[in-house]
Amino acid sequence: MFRESHKALIALLLVTGYAGYSIHIYTDLPQANVEQHIQVEKGKKLWQSYNCIACHQVYGLGGYLGPDLTNTYSLKGPAYIKAFLESGTNVMPDFNMNNEEMEALLAYMEDMDRTGIASPSSFKLHLNGTIEQ
Amino acid sequence: MVPLNNKSNPTAAFLIVGIILLLTGMCWGIIGAFQYVIPGLFKSQLSFERIRPLHVSSVVFWIIITAVGCTLYYAQEHTGKKIYSVKLLKWQWALFVLSVLFILITYILGIFGGREYWEFHPILALPILISWILCLFNFFKTTGTIKKQPVYVWMWFTGFVFFLITYIESYAWLIPYFRNNVVNDLTIQWKSYGSMVGSWNMLIYGCGIYLMDKMSGTTTYSFSKIGFAIYFLGLFNLMFNWGHHIYTVPTHGYIKHVSYLVSMTELLLIGRIIFLWRRSVKENKKHFHQSGFRFYVAADVWIFLTLLLAIAMSVPAINVYTHGTHITVAHTMGATIGINTFLLLAVVFDQLNPVIRKIKNYNRYLLPGFWISNVSLIIFWVSLIVAGILKAWWQVHHPEIPFSTMMQSLRPYFILFMITGVTLTAGMWMMLLPVLKQYFVQRIRVKKRMGILYNRRRASLHTS
Numbered sequence: 205m206f207r208e209s210h211k212a213l214i215a216l217l218l219v220t221g222y223a224g225y226s227i228h229i230y231t232d233l234p235q236a237n238v239e240q241h242i243q244v245e246k247g248k249k250l251w252q253s254y255n256c257i258a259c260h261q262v263y264g265l266g267g268y269l270g271p272d273l274t275n276t277y278s279l280k281g282p283a284y285i286k287a288f289l290e291s292g293t294n295v296m297p298d299f300n301m302n303n304e305e306m307e308a309l310l311a312y313m314e315d316m317d318r319t320g321i322a323s324p325s326s327f328k329l330h331l332n333g334t335i336e337q
Numbered sequence: 338m339v340p341l342n343n344k345s346n347p348t349a350a351f352l353i354v355g356i357i358l359l360l361t362g363m364c365w366g367i368i369g370a371f372q373y374v375i376p377g378l379f380k381s382q383l384s385f386e387r388i389r390p391l392h393v394s395s396v397v398f399w400i401i402i403t404a405v406g407c408t409l410y411y412a413q414e415h416t417g418k419k420i421y422s423v424k425l426l427k428w429q430w431a432l433f434v435l436s437v438l439f440i441l442i443t444y445i446l447g448i449f450g451g452r453e454y455w456e457f458h459p460i461l462a463l464p465i466l467i468s469w470i471l472c473l474f475n476f477f478k479t480t481g482t483i484k485k486q487p488v489y490v491w492m493w494f495t496g497f498v499f500f501l502i503t504y505i506e507s508y509a510w511l512i513p514y515f516r517n518n519v520v521n522d523l524t525i526q527w528k529s530y531g532s533m534v535g536s537w538n539m540l541i542y543g544c545g546i547y548l549m550d551k552m553s554g555t556t557t558y559s560f561s562k563i564g565f566a567i568y569f570l571g572l573f574n575l576m577f578n579w580g581h582h583i584y585t586v587p588t589h590g591y592i593k594h595v596s597y598l599v600s601m602t603e604l605l606l607i608g609r610i611i612f613l614w615r616r617s618v619k620e621n622k623k624h625f626h627q628s629g630f631r632f633y634v635a636a637d638v639w640i641f642l643t644l645l646l647a648i649a650m651s652v653p654a655i656n657v658y659t660h661g662t663h664i665t666v667a668h669t670m671g672a673t674i675g676i677n678t679f680l681l682l683a684v685v686f687d688q689l690n691p692v693i694r695k696i697k698n699y700n701r702y703l704l705p706g707f708w709i710s711n712v713s714l715i716i717f718w719v720s721l722i723v724a725g726i727l728k729a730w731w732q733v734h735h736p737e738i739p740f741s742t743m744m745q746s747l748r749p750y751f752i753l754f755m756i757t758g759v760t761l762t763a764g765m766w767m768m769l770l771p772v773l774k775q776y777f778v779q780r781i782r783v784k785k786r787m788g789i790l791y792n793r794r795r796a797s798l799h800t801s
Contacts, residue, residue: 264661320587
């Protein structure tokens, strides 16, 4: 049986480690945190209010009914995205967005695109199981 | 351990709401599966962006509300004391249930505003938070100290506290500092989600260990060194292994390395399962006739399968293939249905035993339901893995092939997962509908009896 003091010590170590790790991540966020453009902020809100993530992914995270949209802006261009937004597809509904909303959503997708490359084919695999982009 | 009778079980309402959410949530899932096979189905009424959160939130809330109800029930049995405040418990229940109801209605109406898994408007997160704080207070007041307590009390304590922390953390995005960059936002989002799943697992596994102790009549494991060692290993993983969700996100490299190393410690659990395999099989055979125990055995098998898949997916070089594919869905289904749901059902069957034993010829529903759901789940799981492997091959080696062409090639597996999704749901309904029916019949009878007694008393007072 573990002694009560040992249990308390292990728990304390873990909790301290977790708190320290969390604070470190909060204060050292992975990418530069610049003031966001109003259009991007608006686009992000629209992305959430239309629940785009239910069908699409960002860096492979999200639903799988539609494609990953992280780099669609640079791969296909804004006109291509706008065409989908304007009329929907046989799976995606037409959300009846106005031009202003579409521009905001495009600004958000452009911003998302700038953060990195999502395609798994861009990763180099190492024998020790780690990856590199 | 002092068994509670049905009359003194104020937590039964949590379990009943949980079962309703599970059964309805699975139906939303069936609609979603049909939408995979028949593109455009219900596009203008209930398109996929509404169905997915309806399905996911219903079953996530089934897990959470039932885990809470089960833990509070066992906390009373364990201490031999009644819950600290029944009034508080009722408030907590009402707040939670009303919030869930509102959330589901907003989904049907297409009102969103949150993010994946918590898609509801952030304002609705508040009553859930208040409800959780009430619950935490009630739990602490009921159990008292964790000094000299068995491992399951430590697990419950951890589950309640860490859910609160990670739930608040999952709303960090409301602060511009955290949401201003997609990568930062995703990092914090998955940091909180990864640990949150670990926190409700603590509640469920804690109940599972308690139930085993109850059935075996000993507390050897729950006070043992190995019991606590496994608990601390679980806590270590809860705190630090969440990075495997975001290996492909351009976040800090150390987050990925820490997660990779920590996740590999789960190999110890696999080793232990294999080492104890023979003994478990013998033990399982001994109790298999007990209705609740069957779920326990099923969960045992799913723990092994899901853990194997989880460890494989925690290796970054494998994760590059599996991430963003249906292999992730298979892992989630194995964990939420195979482990969480089956373990919870084992506990629910113990706690609702006074209701279940009054169902006439219940084995007629239970046995076929149990086997139908388990066989369906296996086929469902395999079809998702095969679809995932094919998608993985496409996204790594042939990204030039259009997405729609790739999806078309996966259609046979989507049809298979749709059919087995239907049979899985049918199996669950078969097992749980009689339980709901019996519960409500008993409630109505009790209410009627109380009404008669009240009228008689009033009449006698009137005549005297």
